[in-house]
Amino acid sequence: MKASLLEKYYQLTKSIERLILRLRLAYARLDAIRDRKRFVEKTGKSVLNRKIRRNIKAYAKRRFGSTAYWPYLALYTEIRGKFKEGWIPFDYLVYVLEPKWNPPVYRELGNQNSFDYKRFGDFAIKPIFYSVSGLYYDSDFELLDEERLMGLLSDYNDMMVIKQDFGWGEKQIRFIQSSEFRPHMLDPRINYVIQPYIKQYKVLNELYPHSVNTFRVTTFRKKDGSVDILYVILRFGVDGSKVDSLASGGHCIRFDMNGMPASVAYDNFGYECREQHQNTGYRFADLRIPMFQEIITLCRNAHQNYPYVRLIGWDVCVDESGVPRLIEWNTDRPTFDMEEALFGPLLTDDEELH
Amino acid sequence: MDFLANIYFRLLRSFEKLIRWFQVYDTRMDLHRERRKIIRKKGVSVVDRKTKKVMKAYARKRFGSSAYWPGLALQAEQRGEYLDGWIPFDYFYYVLEPKFNPPGYANIGDIRSLDYTRFGDFAIKPLFLYISDIFYNTDYEPVGEPELLSSLAEYDNTIVVKQEFGWGGKEVRVMHSSEFRPGQLDKGTNYIIQPFVKQYKTLHELYPNSVNTFRVYTFRKKDGSVKVLLCYLRFGVDGGRVDNLSAGGQCIYFDSAGNPSEISIDEFSREAGRKHKNTGFVFADLKIPMYHDILNSCTSIHLKYPHVRLIGWDICVDESGTPKLIEWNTQRPSFSWEDSLWGPFFPDDQEF
Numbered sequence: 001m002k003a004s005l006l007e008k009y010y011q012l013t014k015s016i017e018r019l020i021l022r023l024r025l026a027y028a029r030l031d032a033i034r035d036r037k038r039f040v041e042k043t044g045k046s047v048l049n050r051k052i053r054r055n056i057k058a059y060a061k062r063r064f065g066s067t068a069y070w071p072y073l074a075l076y077t078e079i080r081g082k083f084k085e086g087w088i089p090f091d092y093l094v095y096v097l098e099p100k101w102n103p104p105v106y107r108e109l110g111n112q113n114s115f116d117y118k119r120f121g122d123f124a125i126k127p128i129f130y131s132v133s134g135l136y137y138d139s140d141f142e143l144l145d146e147e148r149l150m151g152l153l154s155d156y157n158d159m160m161v162i163k164q165d166f167g168w169g170e171k172q173i174r175f176i177q178s179s180e181f182r183p184h185m186l187d188p189r190i191n192y193v194i195q196p197y198i199k200q201y202k203v204l205n206e207l208y209p210h211s212v213n214t215f216r217v218t219t220f221r222k223k224d225g226s227v228d229i230l231y232v233i234l235r236f237g238v239d240g241s242k243v244d245s246l247a248s249g250g251h252c253i254r255f256d257m258n259g260m261p262a263s264v265a266y267d268n269f270g271y272e273c274r275e276q277h278q279n280t281g282y283r284f285a286d287l288r289i290p291m292f293q294e295i296i297t298l299c300r301n302a303h304q305n306y307p308y309v310r311l312i313g314w315d316v317c318v319d320e321s322g323v324p325r326l327i328e329w330n331t332d333r334p335t336f337d338m339e340e341a342l343f344g345p346l347l348t349d350d351e352e353l354h
Numbered sequence: 355m356d357f358l359a360n361i362y363f364r365l366l367r368s369f370e371k372l373i374r375w376f377q378v379y380d381t382r383m384d385l386h387r388e389r390r391k392i393i394r395k396k397g398v399s400v401v402d403r404k405t406k407k408v409m410k411a412y413a414r415k416r417f418g419s420s421a422y423w424p425g426l427a428l429q430a431e432q433r434g435e436y437l438d439g440w441i442p443f444d445y446f447y448y449v450l451e452p453k454f455n456p457p458g459y460a461n462i463g464d465i466r467s468l469d470y471t472r473f474g475d476f477a478i479k480p481l482f483l484y485i486s487d488i489f490y491n492t493d494y495e496p497v498g499e500p501e502l503l504s505s506l507a508e509y510d511n512t513i514v515v516k517q518e519f520g521w522g523g524k525e526v527r528v529m530h531s532s533e534f535r536p537g538q539l540d541k542g543t544n545y546i547i548q549p550f551v552k553q554y555k556t557l558h559e560l561y562p563n564s565v566n567t568f569r570v571y572t573f574r575k576k577d578g579s580v581k582v583l584l585c586y587l588r589f590g591v592d593g594g595r596v597d598n599l600s601a602g603g604q605c606i607y608f609d610s611a612g613n614p615s616e617i618s619i620d621e622f623s624r625e626a627g628r629k630h631k632n633t634g635f636v637f638a639d640l641k642i643p644m645y646h647d648i649l650n651s652c653t654s655i656h657l658k659y660p661h662v663r664l665i666g667w668d669i670c671v672d673e674s675g676t677p678k679l680i681e682w683n684t685q686r687p688s689f690s691w692e693d694s695l696w697g698p699f700f701p702d703d704q705e706f
Contacts (some may be wrong), residue, residue, distance in 0.1 A: 009376045016369045132660045135578045137591040142577040225488040225496030305494045307485045
């Protein structure tokens with residue numbers, strides 16, 4: 001009786017999970033179709049015809065086992081202007097590959113922002129203090145009472161960044177002058193890292209001064225244990241925005257492995273923008289980042305120490321003195337759909353996928 | 355589209371609620387079953403109609419529902435009497451633990467291959483790590499199989515092969531280094547390969563066939579201080595190679611001054627004697643000079659990991675008398691059994 005009840009419970013749980021996955025996949029594919037329509041409306045042209053769609057479906061069936069993966073491949077085709085075999089559709093990446101590459105039990109590693117300084121030392125930004133469960137700690141996790149905290153803030157007397165653990169897409173980030181901080185401002189149910197506001201490297205500041213412009217370096221651990229750099233882009237804000245992320249309206253340019261920037265930027269939809277920053281007029285091709293190789297090496301080495309996850313998106317800024325600093329590392333859904341469309345295919349070797 | 359999304363999220367929430375209901379029901383059935391087992395082993399039950407009424411009233415008053423009584427009844431059978439102030443397992447597991455050790459941080463202790471990186475020499479230095487089907491040295495440099503095998507042959511000693519996310523000592527293998535073959539490890543599972551710890555003389559004399567470990571519970575209070583809730587020593591019996599109670603081991607309680615209790619307890623919460631049943635070691639004679647070092651190490655590390663409030667530390671003492679971390683449990687460091695035998699540790703809700 002007991003065993004049969006339990007069996008039914010596990011069967012039901014599995015069926016529900018399967019149903020949820022199907023719903024999620026359907027939802028993601030509808031998103032792809034909507035994004036494609038939006039892209040076509042914006043550019044005023046479509047490159048997708050019946051023949052290309054047939055090719056896409058055949059490719060999806062052959063490589064991923066189902067033609068149902070065609071919507072993202074079609075979106076990539078519109079963005080790139082042509083279909084390229086070798087692409088990995090976003091839905092396959094998120095629902096099939098990522099759970100294998102970055103197993104759920106290790107995925108939280110990068111979300112726990114308040115451990116970054118402990119893990120990466122000076123590659124990370126040294127926090128001014130932490131807020132954990134409503135308690136305040138210094139950068140060595142020594143408990144701070146309110147008096148010591150206020151003393152620390154008055155000594156610091158500069159701009160700070162309040163960053164939420166498990167925060168997404170820069171929406172849970174606040175900028176504040178240290179003198180304006182009050183202990184009751186933070187939600188005691190959430191943990192925070194409070195960091196100095198980074199004054200960025202001269203060139204990056206000239207590119208766009210209102211946001212801290214960051215490099216996204218995506219690294220992939222291969223089966224032999226070596227770490228590959230999949231791509232590097234530099235993100236920057238536009239039109240007065242204080243953040244650089246693409247989701248918040250920022251733009252990006254690609255860098256090749258020699259540290260040479262592309263001449264044109266792209267927006268969040270993969271739409272080609274100008275060759276100069278639309279507000280500052282800075283020519284992208286003129287960007288020179290002397291510490292580019294250092295950025296890559298730091299990300300590669302850091303990934304080497306965390307082989308638990310295969311795909312990591314590193315967000316790195318460069319401080320005033322030219323030192324690369326880790327803003328965050330993304331181990332949970334470090335997806336690369338837009339980048340795959342624009343610069344890919346990034347992973348063509350099936351041996352490495354599974 | 356938004357309408358569809360709305361339906362989808364509502365459906366998701368309903369499913370989650372349904373699954374939770376099943377889980378709680380299943381847990382309570384388990385508690386009943388466990389209680390029956392204890393009664394069978396002890397041959398006596400202390401829960402009568404009157405006690406049950408008292409328990410239900412306490413559960414309703416403190417936890418909002420009398421449905422928590424099965425956990426309290428089990429605790430009463432384990433202790434031999436009912437005490438107000440206990441936390442029943444289902445309340446701890448489904449209500450308190452997610453607050454004490456939030457899901458985003460709960461598995462930090464499970465990633466055992468990071469322990470040496472985190473705690474340095476308080477942890478046991480691994481020989482090799484096996485992560486995502488690749489062998490690494492302690493500096494996380496990939497190591498080829500020929501190099502691995504020759505290093506192990508050179509090591510020529512007993513090793514422990516421990517599975518990451520393993521539970522209750524079941525996923526631990528002890529073997530001679532020359533016997534190790536890469537094919538013995540499951541693909542897709544991570545492992546730590548460590549030296550076998552030769553334990554401190556007294557603990558070895560207590561029982562030589564298992565590495566006998568202290569389980570220390572630390573709790574981060576609301577004011578940020580960390581206190582030791584309790585400490586007990588586990589040891590194997592009857593030829594058992596592991597000390598876990600679930601594997602047939604026994605334990606003795608240590609007070610905060612480091613004095614052992616006179617009588618050991620078995621997995622069914624029964625008193626099991628004043629001497630080790632195989633070695634004859636008298637428990638009251640156990641002297642652990644580094645006892646306070648053990649507690650201090652656990653407390654000082656917990657202070658640096660305030661994200662989780664309750665941690666169960668498994669500590670052994672090596673041949674030279676140095677405490678070494680075997681593992682730290684931040685996920686399900688459940689302590690209902692300990693709460694019933696030596697508690698209540700949370701007689702009021704001040705810390706919740």
